[in-house]
Amino acid sequence: MRKKVWQWTGMNEVTSSTAEREQPGSGEAEIRIASIGICGTDLHIMSGHAGFGAPPLPLGHELAGVVERIGPGVDGWQPGDRVCIDPLIGCGVCRECLAGNKHRCAQAGEIGLHYPGGWQEYLVVPAANLYRLPDAVGFEEATQAETLHCCLGGIDKLDIRLGSHAVVIGDGPTGLYYVQLLKAAGASKVTLFGMRDGRLELGRRLGADVTVNLRSSGTVAAEAADSVADTDTDTDTGTETDSIAPETQDIAIDAAGNEASLKLGIELLKRGGQLLLFGLPGHPILADIQAVVLKELTLAGSTNAPQVWPRVLELMASGSVQVKPLITQHYPFAELDRAIAFARSEPDEAVKIIVSHS
Numbered sequence: 001m002r003k004k005v006w007q008w009t010g011m012n013e014v015t016s017s018t019a020e021r022e023q024p025g026s027g028e029a030e031i032r033i034a035s036i037g038i039c040g041t042d043l044h045i046m047s048g049h050a051g052f053g054a055p056p057l058p059l060g061h062e063l064a065g066v067v068e069r070i071g072p073g074v075d076g077w078q079p080g081d082r083v084c085i086d087p088l089i090g091c092g093v094c095r096e097c098l099a100g101n102k103h104r105c106a107q108a109g110e111i112g113l114h115y116p117g118g119w120q121e122y123l124v125v126p127a128a129n130l131y132r133l134p135d136a137v138g139f140e141e142a143t144q145a146e147t148l149h150c151c152l153g154g155i156d157k158l159d160i161r162l163g164s165h166a167v168v169i170g171d172g173p174t175g176l177y178y179v180q181l182l183k184a185a186g187a188s189k190v191t192l193f194g195m196r197d198g199r200l201e202l203g204r205r206l207g208a209d210v211t212v213n214l215r216s217s218g219t220v221a222a223e224a225a226d227s228v229a230d231t232d233t234d235t236d237t238g239t240e241t242d243s244i245a246p247e248t249q250d251i252a253i254d255a256a257g258n259e260a261s262l263k264l265g266i267e268l269l270k271r272g273g274q275l276l277l278f279g280l281p282g283h284p285i286l287a288d289i290q291a292v293v294l295k296e297l298t299l300a301g302s303t304n305a306p307q308v309w310p311r312v313l314e315l316m317a318s319g320s321v322q323v324k325p326l327i328t329q330h331y332p333f334a335e336l337d338r339a340i341a342f343a344r345s346e347p348d349e350a351v352k353i354i355v356s357h358s
């Protein structure tokens, strides 16, 4: 039995082919992939600069589908079960793995980054990496459990009190998820900083009380903060726009990961505030550590969070976090190459592209 596969085959190149279907081994399940999220990480890997994985490799780590076959020793799963897949695989025996922190395992790798991913019709994965989808969560949305789980792990590292003021810097999918998570966690005023009006508009629909376009207001932190008063906000929200100033925020989430976003976050935090570092700079950047010390800020870095997957699905099923508004394009699996090309050429329009099997 053969299956259709898309592979990353060289710099910014994808090629379709076929491969033999694998038999699920002990503790494994074969998943018929239904939907795949296209992620900035995919484009980064394809550029050849990510430093992990090597072509030829099927990418794809934001995955949802249906259990097709189960291997020996797999309990609790039946063919036909609807699932999403945690792509992270640890060694299973080290201290971090045993403590439930497989993302900190020295041997950790990810399906679709280090190992063959879901750019194919069928994928064999450890059954321990499967999560059952609630009826209310469709396959396209379910692909986003992977992104959302990273964000929820970051939220868990913060002490968010009801009525907090928070800023999110970065208007990509993770920034838009953070806006929703902060509101769900009880923040009373969430300000979203970004570079694209369309994304900021979406941010307001998803709960941001105030949005600031850094491109039109200048990227220097002080100017950005000063210019908030000039920013258009949705009058329906009835929020004042002149109350964000340096040293006013309880929480800042840097979902952009560059020197300017870090500077802005540090500047806007009040004394004793908390800064979540989530966006990945990719190279060393400068930060005003003097301000961190003198303002007694708490800094937390965050990547994956294996423990939070069940709660992510609860948040999606209950509607506490909306995913559908972020899905801007849909492509059939046969046109995965076009989906990738669109993501690369139209980053402003493509918030989240989903590729699905018919």
Ligand SMILES: [Zn+2]
Pocket: 039, 040, 041, 061, 062, 146, 147
């Ligand atoms: Zn991703």
Ligand SMILES: [Zn+2]
Pocket: 090, 091, 092, 093, 094, 095, 096, 097, 098, 102, 105, 106, 107, 108
């Ligand atoms: Zn381990």
